[in-house]
Amino acid sequence: MSEPVSDSATDFPIITLDGGAATGKSSTARGVSQQLRFLHADTGSHYRALTFLLLRKGISPEESDELTEALEEMKLSAEVDGTLASLIADGKKLSPEDLRSLEVNRNVSSFAALPPVRNRLLRYQRWHRELALEKGFLGLVIEGRDIGSVVFPEAPFRFFLEADESTRIQRRSEEGQEDSVAARDKADSGRKTAPLHCPEGAIRINTGNYTLEEVISQICQKVQNDSDALQ
Ligand SMILES: Nc1ncnc2c1ncn2[C@@H]1O[C@H](COP(=O)(O)OP(=O)(O)O)[C@@H](O)[C@H]1O
Numbered sequence: 001m002s003e004p005v006s007d008s009a010t011d012f013p014i015i016t017l018d019g020g021a022a023t024g025k026s027s028t029a030r031g032v033s034q035q036l037r038f039l040h041a042d043t044g045s046h047y048r049a050l051t052f053l054l055l056r057k058g059i060s061p062e063e064s065d066e067l068t069e070a071l072e073e074m075k076l077s078a079e080v081d082g083t084l085a086s087l088i089a090d091g092k093k094l095s096p097e098d099l100r101s102l103e104v105n106r107n108v109s110s111f112a113a114l115p116p117v118r119n120r121l122l123r124y125q126r127w128h129r130e131l132a133l134e135k136g137f138l139g140l141v142i143e144g145r146d147i148g149s150v151v152f153p154e155a156p157f158r159f160f161l162e163a164d165e166s167t168r169i170q171r172r173s174e175e176g177q178e179d180s181v182a183a184r185d186k187a188d189s190g191r192k193t194a195p196l197h198c199p200e201g202a203i204r205i206n207t208g209n210y211t212l213e214e215v216i217s218q219i220c221q222k223v224q225n226d227s228d229a230l231q
């Protein structure tokens with residue numbers, strides 16, 4: 001399915017999860033999507049995919065005509081496997097190894113700070129609400145850095161995940177990944193466009209204080225309680 005034009009407003013429930021690197025966004029969103037039968041969109045993987053493809057075209061992370069042209073030429077669509085939507089660029093899906101390579105880890109925050117890159121992905125990310133509806137999901141859970149503040153600021157269920165830096169570095173090293181968690185957080189929080197911050201009104205969860213299952217269950221309970229109350 002290709003990125004469409006419409007962005008009609010619906011009452012469809014949307015959960016946004018924002019937070020720094022390794023705060024638990026993807027694992028939590030996966031669990032929530034499976035329990036609630038929501039579509040799961042991982043917007044970090046969108047920035048990673050564009051970073052991988054742009055680097056492969058020899059484009060550096062700065063505003064240039066080459067960057068604008070490459071972004072305009074890219075055709076973005078999605079493939080849904082289980083509850084997860086994955087980005088397909090020009091008909092291709094990238095492997096987890098490509099998306100999490102050291103080169104991508106080192107460059108992704110620089111590409112993500114560029115307004116043309118963010119603008120290209122904003123429309124694509126908002127389209128996931130229509131994709132979830134079309135595919136018969138009961139809602140959308142979407143995670144990243146600016147989801148509750150920029151992509152879906154009107155979403156009824158907005159969460160901000162946090163955990164101290166040493167916990168997060170430990171989590172990444174247990175996964176066998178070389179990642180500059182602190183450097184990416186600094187760049188993501190300090191950029192001009194759509195910086196990482198806790199959106200006003202979002203519920204903060206320190207994931208260092210709970211197991212993954214407890215965090216998933218807190219979010220699912222909040223959504224289910226509030227949805228029951230609204231009916
Ligand atoms: N509440 C939690 N308690 C302990 N470990 C967690 C928790 N949430 C996530 N993790 C673990 O932390 C690591 C990073 O989680 P991940 O979901 O990839 O974070 P993010 O998407 O924010 O980068 C994973 O190995 C995951 O299993």
Ligand SMILES: Nc1ccn([C@@H]2O[C@H](COP(=O)(O)OP(=O)(O)O)[C@@H](O)[C@H]2O)c(=O)n1
Pocket residue numbers: 020021022023026043044045047048108109110112113143144145146147184185188
């Ligand atoms: N909504 C988003 C999501 C990710 N990003 C960028 O993409 C990078 C990779 O995101 P990610 O969610 O895969 O990172 P991890 O938290 O999984 O390490 C981040 O460091 C940000 O620079 C962003 O700018 N806005």
